[in-house]
Amino acid sequence: MVRLVFHDAGSYSAAAGDGGVNASIRFELDRPDNFGLKRGWNVIEATDKKLKGTAAEGAVSKADLIALAGAYAVRITGGPAIQVAVGRQDAAAADPDGRMPELDFSAEQQLANFAAKGLSAQEFVVLSGSHTLGSKGYGDPVTFDNTYYKTLLQQPWVDKSNEMAQHTGIPTDHVLPDDPTCRPLIQRYAADQAAFFADFAAAYDKMASLGARWA
Ligand code: HEM
Numbered sequence: 001m002v003r004l005v006f007h008d009a010g011s012y013s014a015a016a017g018d019g020g021v022n023a024s025i026r027f028e029l030d031r032p033d034n035f036g037l038k039r040g041w042n043v044i045e046a047t048d049k050k051l052k053g054t055a056a057e058g059a060v061s062k063a064d065l066i067a068l069a070g071a072y073a074v075r076i077t078g079g080p081a082i083q084v085a086v087g088r089q090d091a092a093a094a095d096p097d098g099r100m101p102e103l104d105f106s107a108e109q110q111l112a113n114f115a116a117k118g119l120s121a122q123e124f125v126v127l128s129g130s131h132t133l134g135s136k137g138y139g140d141p142v143t144f145d146n147t148y149y150k151t152l153l154q155q156p157w158v159d160k161s162n163e164m165a166q167h168t169g170i171p172t173d174h175v176l177p178d179d180p181t182c183r184p185l186i187q188r189y190a191a192d193q194a195a196f197f198a199d200f201a202a203a204y205d206k207m208a209s210l211g212a213r214w215a
Contacts, residue, residue, distance in 0.1 A: 005204075008066050013096070018096065019210075022063050022213070023066060023090040044069060061088050078143050081201070089212075099116070103170060104171060111181060123206065126203045128148070128173070128176070137165075146193040150190045151169070153186060
């Protein structure tokens with residue numbers, strides 16, 4: 001669910017002023033970037049149907065449900081509580097393609113990609129801590145904690161004799177601990193989980209509102 005928020009938000013362009021959290025992801029599930037997100041989208045659709053006939057019908061949009069579901073996933077896996085405002089309008093069509101980061105991006109390219117969405121280096125590094133969830137080798141797949149940063153500093157994938165360790169993380173993670181902008185932030189969040197949680201909550205709120213048009 002957290003990945004779903006990022007992929008709905010990630011189409012935002014600060015320069016063009018379009019894209020963002022508007023549930024357009026439902027028209028974009030066939031894009032290679034969005035592989036695997038159908039399952040998360042189905043949960044949103046099922047929840048949306050359950051709102052029919054309740055006080056939330058018409059007040060909570062599909063885009064709101066995406067933002068709420070991501071925050072809920074963070075919370076139930078042990079992460080921070082995040083306040084999520086509602087009232088985002090849903091888009092009626094897909095957002096522009098080609099705005100998500102690529103897996104072979106350098107750290108500079110990743111930072112530039114996030115900067116184009118109006119997100120700082122600090123916000124990029126703290127949001128990437130979401131990779132602690134899922135099965136990329138950053139500790140327990142359903143525990144939201146700062147294992148991502150601790151693992152990045154250990155760089156287990158450099159050990160060529162350990163087949164398992166080499167499968168930890170994804171290429172875009174691997175380049176971050178050597179980057180002079182990202183490294184101090186990684187060190188900070190590896191040493192201080194409370195700081196990670198507080199900064200994550202703030203950055204999540206910003207990401208989940210990128211490009212939102214409020215009713
Ligand atoms: C340069 C930036 C990023 C890239 C290239 C990237 C790419 C990926 C890839 C390839 C996966 C693995 C998908 C799979 O095989 O299961 C993944 C997982 C995930 N990503 Fe990212 N990601 C980035 C940033 C973010 C951000 C900013 C967030 C959220 C705020 C996020 C949330 C997640 C989550 C929660 C998963 C685990 C999904 C699951 O296992 O169900 N990612 N990401």
